[in-house]
Amino acid sequence: MTNWKEVDDNIKHWIKEAGTKIRQSFETELTIQTKSNRNDLVTNIDKETEQYFIGKIRREYPNHQILGEEGYGDQLQSLDGTTWIIDPIDGTMNFIHQQRNFAISIGIYHDGVGILGYIYDIVHDELYHAKKGEGAFMNEIKLSPLPSVTIQDAIIALNATWVTENNRIDPKILAPLVKDVRGTRSYGSAALEMAYVASGRLDAYITMRLAPWDIAAGKVIIEELGGTVTNLKGEPLNLLEKSPIFASKPGLHELILKKYLHKLV
Ligand code: IPD
Ligand code: CA
Ligand code: CA
Numbered sequence: 001m002t003n004w005k006e007v008d009d010n011i012k013h014w015i016k017e018a019g020t021k022i023r024q025s026f027e028t029e030l031t032i033q034t035k036s037n038r039n040d041l042v043t044n045i046d047k048e049t050e051q052y053f054i055g056k057i058r059r060e061y062p063n064h065q066i067l068g069e070e071g072y073g074d075q076l077q078s079l080d081g082t083t084w085i086i087d088p089i090d091g092t093m094n095f096i097h098q099q100r101n102f103a104i105s106i107g108i109y110h111d112g113v114g115i116l117g118y119i120y121d122i123v124h125d126e127l128y129h130a131k132k133g134e135g136a137f138m139n140e141i142k143l144s145p146l147p148s149v150t151i152q153d154a155i156i157a158l159n160a161t162w163v164t165e166n167n168r169i170d171p172k173i174l175a176p177l178v179k180d181v182r183g184t185r186s187y188g189s190a191a192l193e194m195a196y197v198a199s200g201r202l203d204a205y206i207t208m209r210l211a212p213w214d215i216a217a218g219k220v221i222i223e224e225l226g227g228t229v230t231n232l233k234g235e236p237l238n239l240l241e242k243s244p245i246f247a248s249k250p251g252l253h254e255l256i257l258k259k260y261l262h263k264l265v
Contacts, residue, residue, distance in 0.1 A: 002082060004115060007061075007108065008131060011118060014056050015104055018049050019122040022089070026099055041092045046070055049088035049104070057084055069213045076240060079112040085216035085239065090119075091189030099123070105191035107216025109239065117220030119195040128195040128217075130224040138199055145226045146200065148251030151259070154203035155183045157193040161208075168208040168244070169232075169264075177260045190245070194218025197247050198225055204248035204256065206232070212239045218247065228253040232261050 022045055031044040050070040057066055061082070066073030068086040076083065084106060089095050091102030100123045108116040117136075119128040128143075130136035136143045156177070163171045163178055178184055185202065187193050190210050196202040198221045216239060219229040231237060232244040234257045248256065 015118055015120045018052055018104060019120055022122050041096060046089045046092055053086055079109055083109045085212050087213035090191035090214060094188045101187050102189050103191045105217040107220055114220035117217035119191045119217050128198060128221055130221040136198060136221050136224040143199055143225055146249045149203050149249055151180050151255055154181045154252055156181050157202050157205040158184045159186045173263050190214040191218055194222060194247055198222045204252055206246050208244050209242050210245045211242050215245055222247055226250050232264055
């Protein structure tokens, strides 16, 4: 039986230690490489941070599986047993260009069920975390269950890409939503955007294609507060695959699905 309290203590300690190293890296020169395209960036710090977590996890929990963005973990076939899903730096482009608006994101699942979620905004020293059934917090502050909100009063996170010509969604589907809501924002870190939905700074987040490590932690935290995280058709996510993501306050989720996203085929 896993001692989740001990896992929680360990992971918080490791996240703070990794955060300190990442902050120190601001003084050093980064090695920057591209991955799938010229805007898909990775640095030596992304890689070192993932290796740091994997080293710790392998030593303490040799029977757990690890899925890490930079590929130092396992090739997962299933979510049976305990699985750590890690994005060492979510928002690498921001990390390189802005030195802010990026986060460490770690979700821990047991037999496919989200148990623990951590999103650490290193620059602001804000750790969003949740344990299933035991509440969600920002540092030591308990977060309140998410209230409902109308479309007219909502601020949603949405990248402008999705309301211009693109390969993933007809821009005509989301343009009316952009017109109807109070405002839109885009922060360039899926993990932070989900942390902001959890903490009420945003009411919803919609995007077209995220990987499991982008959303594993945020899903645990948002769901713990009564929010909903699905694909754009309102269907449950498969955490072994990439997927469009729609994270939202309760009530607003149904309203947006019914009024705008039902046009998706
Ligand atoms: C990216 C960020 C970004 C999202 C991209 C992700 P990365 O993660 O979360 O906000 O729009 O799809 O790939 O590459 O910086 O870890
Ligand atoms: Ca990411
Ligand atoms: Ca990343």
